[in-house]
Amino acid sequence: MEAILLEYAWVLVVLVVLEGLLAADNAVVMAVMVKHLPENKQKKALFYGLIGAFIFRFVALFLITVLVNYWEIQAIGAAYLLFISIKHIYDSKFKKSEETKEDIEEHTQKGKGFWATVAKVELADIAFAVDSMLAAVAIAVTLPEMGDFHIGGINAGQFAVMFLGGIIGMVIMRFAAQWFVKILNKYPDLETAAFLIVGWVGVKLVVLTLSHDKVGILPHEFPHSTPWKLTFWIVLLLIALGGYFISVAKKKKQVVEEK
Template sequence: MDLTSGAFWAALGSIILANVVLSGDNAVVIALAARSLPPQQQKKAIFWGSGAAIVMRIVLTLIAVEMLKWPWLKVVGAVLLVYIGVSLLQEDEGEGGEAHEAGGMIAAIRTILVADLVMSLDNVLAVAAAAKGDNVLLVIGLAVSIPLIIFGSTLLLKVMERFPIIITLGAALLGFLAGEMLLTDPAVTSRFGELSHEVVNGAGAVGAVLVVGLGMWLQRRARARAEAAEQA
C-alpha cells in the first residue's frame, strides 16, 4: 500500500483506534498484574508485558480466523480467565528481596501474556478486518498502539492506588468475559445453536460473581491461616 495515500492512513487510523478501544480490558489486566510490584518493577512489567503482548497479538491476528473455528478453544480460555481473575484478587505474600521482585515481575509478565492471548481471540478479528489483508499495515498499526496501551495501564495503576475497589471490578470483568467466551465457543453453539445476547450476558454476570466470590473466599482463608500461624 502506498504510504502517501489517504487510504493507507485511514486504514492505519482504523487499526490503531480498533486496537485501543478493544484493549481496555487488556489494560485492566496489565495494571492488575503489575500493581503489587515496586514502582520500577511496575514500569518494566508494563513495558515488556505490553510489548510482548502486541507481538503475540500480531501473530494471533494472522491466524485468528481459523483458530476461532476450533471447538473448545474458548472454553479453555474461559477457564484460564477465571483462574487469572481469582489469582489477581489474592493478597501479596509480602516477601521482600531482589529475587522475589524479579520473580514477581516475570510472573506479572506471564499473567499479562496469557490474559492478553485469551482476551484477544475476538478482538483481533476487528483489527484484521481494518487491515484488509495488508500484513505490513497490520504490524505498523499494532506497534503504534503499544505506547497508548502502556499509558492506559500506567494511568489505571495510579487510579487503583486511590480506589482499591477497581481491583475487584477488574477481576469481575475477567469473570464476565469468561462467561461470555464459554457460551460462544463453537462446541457450545454447534450443540445448542447461537444463544441470545441476554443468555450470554447472563453467563457473563455469573462468571463475574464466581470470580469475585471465589477470590474473596480465598482471601479470607489466607488471612485466617496467617493469623493462626502468628498465634501458634
C-alpha cells in the first residue's frame, strides 16, 4: 500500500509540473486577452477566468471519456486562437497606414468590454480544459486502480490525482497570466510576439485535432511525441525571446530619443 501511495504522490508531482508547463502558454493567451482592460478589471477578468477554468476542467474530467470523441472542440479552439492572432497582427501592421489614431483606438475597443473579454477568456478555457485533461489522463491511467469506485469512467484514485494536479495548475496559470500582463504593460512592443505565441498555441490545437482518431491526418501519438514537444517549446521560446529583445531595444532607443 505504501508503494502505491508513493507512486500516486510521484504522479501528482509530474502532473503539477505538466500543468505548470501547459499553464505557461495558456497564461500568455489569457494575458493578451485582458491586457486592454484597466488594471483593476484585468485582475477581475483573470479571476473570473480562473473560475471558468476550474469549472471547465472539472466538467472535462467528468466527461473526458465522452469529450475525447469530439475533435470539433479543439478544432474550434484552434480556429479561434488563430483568428485573434492573425486579426491582431493584420490590424496592427496594415490598418495603421489606413486609419487615423482615433479610428484605430475606436476599432480596437469594439467587442472588448469587460464581460465580452471574460466571455472570450472562457471560450479559450474550454479548449485548454480538454487539452489539459487529455494530458492528465494519459499519465494518471498508468497508476494502479484504488478500489472499484469510478467517476466519469475513471477510477476514483486516478480521478483524485488528476483533479488535484488540475487545481494546482490553474493557480499557476492565474498568477502567471497576471505576471505576463505586467510584462506586456512594461514592454508594449511585446504584444506582437504575444499574439504570435497565441497563434502558435492555436497551431498546437490544430495538431491535436489532426491527430484525433476520427480525423486521422496525423498519427494519434504525434502530439505527445518528443520531437513535436521539443519543436513546440523551442519555437515558443524563440518567439518570446525574440520579441523580448526587440521590445527592450525599442524601449532603449525611445528613451535615448526622448533625452
